[in-house]
Amino acid sequence: MNSGRFAISMHILTLLTFSEDEWTSSEYLAGSININPVLVRKELGNLRERGLVLSKEGKSGGSRLAKPADKIFMSEVYEAVKQKDLLGKGINSPNPDCPVGRKINDHLDNLYDEAEKTLLTSLGKVSLAEFCKKFD
Amino acid sequence: MNSGRFAISMHILTLLTFSEDEWTSSEYLAGSININPVLVRKELGNLRERGLVLSKEGKSGGSRLAKPADKIFMSEVYEAVKQKDLLGKGINSPNPDCPVGRKINDHLDNLYDEAEKTLLTSLGKVSLAEFCKKFD
DNA sequence: TCATACTGTAACTTTTATTATTACAGTACA
DNA sequence: TGTACTGTAATAATAAAAGTTACAGTATGA
Numbered sequence: 001m002n003s004g005r006f007a008i009s010m011h012i013l014t015l016l017t018f019s020e021d022e023w024t025s026s027e028y029l030a031g032s033i034n035i036n037p038v039l040v041r042k043e044l045g046n047l048r049e050r051g052l053v054l055s056k057e058g059k060s061g062g063s064r065l066a067k068p069a070d071k072i073f074m075s076e077v078y079e080a081v082k083q084k085d086l087l088g089k090g091i092n093s094p095n096p097d098c099p100v101g102r103k104i105n106d107h108l109d110n111l112y113d114e115a116e117k118t119l120l121t122s123l124g125k126v127s128l129a130e131f132c133k134k135f136d
Numbered sequence: 137m138n139s140g141r142f143a144i145s146m147h148i149l150t151l152l153t154f155s156e157d158e159w160t161s162s163e164y165l166a167g168s169i170n171i172n173p174v175l176v177r178k179e180l181g182n183l184r185e186r187g188l189v190l191s192k193e194g195k196s197g198g199s200r201l202a203k204p205a206d207k208i209f210m211s212e213v214y215e216a217v218k219q220k221d222l223l224g225k226g227i228n229s230p231n232p233d234c235p236v237g238r239k240i241n242d243h244l245d246n247l248y249d250e251a252e253k254t255l256l257t258s259l260g261k262v263s264l265a266e267f268c269k270k271f272d
Numbered sequence: 273t274c275a276t277a278c279t280g281t282a283a284c285t286t287t288t289a290t291t292a293t294t295a296c297a298g299t300a301c302a
Numbered sequence: 303t304g305t306a307c308t309g310t311a312a313t314a315a316t317a318a319a320a321g322t323t324a325c326a327g328t329a330t331g332a
Contacts, residue, residue: 004290007244014236025307032234036292041309058300059306074247098168100150100271107270108143111210111262118258122251134243135236140319161278172321177280194329195277 005081008033008043010131013077016053017069017132023062050080070129075120077128141217144169144179146267149213152189153205153268159198186216206265211256213264 011033016024026044030037044063047053052072055063065072094101147169152160162180166173180199183189188208191199201208231237 007240010244011236011240014240018236023307027307032231032237034231034237038293038310039291045309055308056300057298057308059304060301061299061307063308093170094147095168095170100147100154101168101170103271104143104147104150107267108146110270111259111267115255115258119251119255122254123247126247131243131247134246135239159278163278174281174322175320181280191279192329193279193327195275196330197278197328199279 005043006077008035008039009047009077009081010074012040012043012047012063013052013065013069013072013128014132014135016063016065017128018135020065020069023056023060023064025062029063047077047080050076052076052080065128068129069132070127072128073124074126074128074131075124078120078123141179142214144171144175145183145213145217146210148176148179148183148199149188149201149205149208149264150268150271152199152201153264154271156201156205159192159196159200161198165199183213183216186212188212188216201264204265205268206263208264209260210262210264210267211260214256214259 012029015029015032026037026040029044030040033040044053044055048055048063048066051066053063054066055061094104096102148165151165151168162173162176165180166176169176180189180191184191184199184202187202189199190202191197
């Protein structure tokens with residue numbers, strides 16, 4: 001998975017939790033995270049597709065949580081951010097003439113799926129609200 | 137974590153399991169995995185440090201499992217291969233003037249540690265021998 | 273004993289992925 | 303209607319991963 005993006009998304013969501021009733025600009029978010037505003041907007045786009053945030057265009061626009069922080073779970077953030085699978089599903093091109101090479105990707109995929117299921121269960125137990133409580 | 141390397145290590149270990157009583161050359165392994173022999177030797181070096189394989193130099197040298205395949209667990213492979221942490225521990229440099237930025241890395245680290253513990257438990261349940269049974 | 277078939281590793285290049293930057297069209301407010 | 307935003311494309315800079323070449327070191331066995 002893309003580790004940097006998970007951290008960025010978590011940072012965004014945390015900031016939005018702390019100003020739950022305002023529209024926060026990508027410029028402001030970028031300032032706290034210390035990255036480029038365009039990256040923030042891209043990440044917001046991704047979180048928006050997943051129904052985790054809302055954005056408003058135009059003057060006095062910005063972004064905010066799409067639902068209460070105790071209804072957003074770390075597993076959702078993980079899923080929003082991942083493109084590649086956890087341990088790198090099917091990225092290899094082993095030699096098809098070798099009996100092991102021919103089948104290993106399928107077997108690894110199974111292993112990865114299992115592991116990822118476990119990970120999601122674990123991440124599904126923590127809500128954004130709980131995560132943000134730690135900042136008090 | 138480094139997904140490509142996990143797959144490569146698993147591929148190596150699987151091949152070594154299927155010729156448990158011979159010294160297998162890095163050239164042969166590289167052929168089945170379809171990658172460069174030097175990469176294989178690097179990965180073997182890593183697995184060796186972790187006590188998962190043995191290597192013998194010189195003519196008729198090569199590598200073999202350091203212990204029976206039912207005593208090697210996927211969690212060990214995961215640990216052997218990982219350098220970065222699962223979700224990217226402490227890779228960000230958030231703005232320290234922001235109360236969220238100042239603390240978020242620590243909080244994320246905790247979250248990652250928990251998630252990784254779960255993942256290791258899951259991977260610790262599968263031995264190399266069990267994995268290799270799937271090829272029959 | 274010496275050619276051979278290996279390992280181990282360093283140095284370097286190529287490729288690919290990530291991140292940052294610039295630029296600008298579109299939107300809504302006041 | 304100027305201003306403060308979003309959204310997105312295109313591109314450049316940077317970093318990480320993979321591949322390559324090269325060669326010293328080591329055991330084997332003819």
